Amino acid sequence: MxxxxxxxxxxxxxxxxxxxxxxxxxxxxxxxxxxxxxxxxxxxTKQDLIDAIYRKTKSDMLAVWPNPAGRNLDRAMMRANWDAYLGWARHAPDDHRVMHLLKDSGLASPQVKSEVDAQAAPYGAPLLEAFETGAIRGPSVNFISDLIFTQIDLVIAHNLTGAGEDLAFDMLCNTIGLD
Structure with missing residues (x-):
């Protein structure tokens, strides 16, 4: 770029x-x-600009996450991902907000969404495996993923830190059955 x-x-x-x-x-x-x-x-085109913004913000978000290769989802891995996402969102709040805006509005093109989903797939693999093996529970893996990101977004919206952030993380783990 x-x-x-x-x-x-x-x-x-x-x-x-x-x-x-x-x-x-x-x-x-x-x-x-x-x-x-x-x-x-x-x-x-303006669509190309919108897609570039969506691609950039999602790529920047994924760049901070620990490499999940060969790891099973456990509480330590979940916390590392949680901390990485929170760190990125707090460091780049406008990027975080516009990423949600473009996702929620449906303005990013299907091609770019598919491209970004493929880039994110390795990071979601431990979550999918944990769901399929019963290590975590929920109605679907997509529901669990949305629950995780919504919980993190609530931590950001309520400006929780320290004990409040820890409690929100514990509540999430308890909800999905992650010991």
């Missing part, structure tokens, strides 16, 4: 969060300090 693309993405993230995803590309270009033509040289 070029510096110009990074500059445009940063401006778009800020505007998406303050004005919504429908903000005109001309406003994004102005905020990035480039012409509208330069924006479209960097990203052929």
């Amino acid at each position: 070029t510096e110009r693309q990074k500059q445009i993405i940063a401006a778009a993230i800020s505007l998406f969060l303050t004005e919504g995803v429908s903000v005109p590309t001309a406003r994004i270009a102005k905020a990035a300090g480039v012409s509208n033509g330069t924006l479209f040289n960097a990203f052929a």
Whole structure:
């Protein structure tokens, strides 16, 4: 990714969060300090820009997670993932918020969602295996995954740290039956 693309993405993230995803590309270009033509040289369409933002935020999130290769899901692994995600979300709150905005709005293209899902698959494998073997419980692995991320997002929303964060983690583990 070029510096110009990074500059445009940063401006778009800020505007998406303050004005919504429908903000005109001309406003994004102005905020990035480039012409509208330069924006479209960097990203052929607004959809390409949206997809680049979604890809970047999800990739940045995954980059902080411990490598799950060959590990079974246990409380220590869950806590390492929990801490990594919380650290990233607290360090890059706008990226965290826009990642959710694009996911929840359905604006990221199916192709990019599929690409990101494939990138994330190794990180979800221990969760899937734990569900399939009965090491954790829930209605479905997708439900459990959503529960984990929602619990973390609640920790962020309520600004929990220390004992409050630990209690939220314990509540999650108790809910899914992770000893």
